[in-house]
Amino acid sequence: MTLAQYGDYFYLYILMISLIPPIILGLLQKKIKYYGAFLSVLILITTFGLKSRQMVLFLMFLAGEIILIKGYSLLRKKTDNKYLYYLVLFCSIVPIIILKLSPFTRFSTIGFIGLSYLNFKAIQMIIEIYDNNIKEISILKTLYFFIFFPVLTSGPIDRSKRFNEDLEKKIERKEYINDYLIPGIEHIARGIGYKFVLAALISVLWMDKIPKDITFINSLNYMYAYSLYLFFDFAGYSAFAVGTSYLLGIRTPENFNKPFLSKDMKEFWNRWHISLSKWFGDYIYSRFVLNSMRKKRFKNRIIASHVGQMITMGIMGIWHGLEWFYILYGLYQGLALVLTDIYQRKSVFYKNHKKEKWFQYAQIIMTFHIACFGLLLFSGYLFKK
Amino acid sequence: MEEKVLDMLIEVTGSDDIAEEKDIDLFEAGLLDSLGIIEVLLKIEEIFGLRLQPTDLEKSDMATVNNLVKFLNTKLS
Numbered sequence: 007m008t009l010a011q012y013g014d015y016f017y018l019y020i021l022m023i024s025l026i027p028p029i030i031l032g033l034l035q036k037k038i039k040y041y042g043a044f045l046s047v048l049i050l051i052t053t054f055g056l057k058s059r060q061m062v063l064f065l066m067f068l069a070g071e072i073i074l075i076k077g078y079s080l081l082r083k084k085t086d087n088k089y090l091y092y093l094v095l096f097c098s099i100v101p102i103i104i105l106k107l108s109p110f111t112r113f114s115t116i117g118f119i120g121l122s123y124l125n126f127k128a129i130q131m132i133i134e135i136y137d138n139n140i141k142e143i144s145i146l147k148t149l150y151f152f153i154f155f156p157v158l159t160s161g162p163i164d165r166s167k168r169f170n171e172d173l174e175k176k177i178e179r180k181e182y183i184n185d186y187l188i189p190g191i192e193h194i195a196r197g198i199g200y201k202f203v204l205a206a207l208i209s210v211l212w213m214d215k216i217p218k219d220i221t222f223i224n225s226l227n228y229m230y231a232y233s234l235y236l237f238f239d240f241a242g243y244s245a246f247a248v249g250t251s252y253l254l255g256i257r258t259p260e261n262f263n264k265p266f267l268s269k270d271m272k273e274f275w276n277r278w279h280i281s282l283s284k285w286f287g288d289y290i291y292s293r294f295v296l297n298s299m300r301k302k303r304f305k306n307r308i309i310a311s312h313v314g315q316m317i318t319m320g321i322m323g324i325w326h327g328l329e330w331f332y333i334l335y336g337l338y339q340g341l342a343l344v345l346t347d348i349y350q351r352k353s354v355f356y357k358n359h360k361k362e363k364w365f366q367y368a369q370i371i372m373t374f375h376i377a378c379f380g381l382l383l384f385s386g387y388l389f390k391k
Numbered sequence: 392m393e394e395k396v397l398d399m400l401i402e403v404t405g406s407d408d409i410a411e412e413k414d415i416d417l418f419e420a421g422l423l424d425s426l427g428i429i430e431v432l433l434k435i436e437e438i439f440g441l442r443l444q445p446t447d448l449e450k451s452d453m454a455t456v457n458n459l460v461k462f463l464n465t466k467l468s
Contacts, residue, residue, distance in 0.1 A: 134446055137444045137446065137447060139447050287425055288445050289446070291425065292425065292428065292429055292445035293444065293445065295426065296432060296433070296445065299429065300436075307429075308426075
């Protein structure tokens, strides 16, 4: 029997019981990490199954990436050769390439739940080792970083340096209660409310009742239903992940911050699936624009930024899968960012009114619809036959 | 150091007011965004000869004039 992470009440029940020991450890000011690692292994086994194909692939992934990371950190001390870096970087990306391409071959999908997310952790470590930002690699800490179960299947995507600092931190009792236990429980309560109540209700009472034939009204209806469902489901999942992490003494970063109150699409991406957009921002967009400006690839920085936005969002689309509506979704998001930027730079009307309340409300409504239409593309609803 | 950092940030943000408020959060004030961060990194490279990647510093290191001065002081010492 396997369990889906935060998937049902039974999982929740198991989770609650297994979170009692870390709370006691936290209150006694003892280290939580050993129990956290032990629990992570147990949950891994229940998620993948002990002798399953997923488990084998997961262990292969883990071993491969750890060898790459540790090996490259040793090599990096001797050389900063670019081609070696590209080779190692490519090797670290191979698992996700196989995952995304395998459905198109005669083999069934080669991967495991959460691979898309775990792979980010490996890629970012290789990049930061090359940057000399990560200098020492502890194999045990890196292992724990990879198997840390609260964020195993869908993030939020943490950073190894931040994670390691949390592992080393000595937490006083009062601090544990106020900064870990209480916010942790609040997050888990929000997770239950969002995922098990609101998302479930939206799904059963609204989304499932929309007729299957694709008309304008049905599509519009589905767009609202799906957007709200996806938000409550994923923000709920993320709240579980963050809350569980807190109880284990790890301050996993937030993933959502009231995204539907954004005034433009740039702001939306700072509030929606934050850890993912931050990842793409840090490792793709910023680096692309920075390198382009160093090498003067484009006429000016604005063009460099726009090309960067299109490339970044395009890759984000492909990362979701090679179905063409994901790619369309990525390009749509890229275009939305570019057009927002052009509008905000050029429009006199925008500059004159942007501080006025009524205009900001209009912006919020507009952005909500641009975002929801993107999610409708993402859902694939329009392209089902 | 402080003067150089201030000049640099005034040039990127286009706002003289930050000279008076060295603890104002440049992101919250809408003076810096993701492209602004990159421009500051390029300026740092140009003025201090320090080549940085976006992940070498936290967003908070660049959020105020004073924070950036502090960050660069530790990096360059």
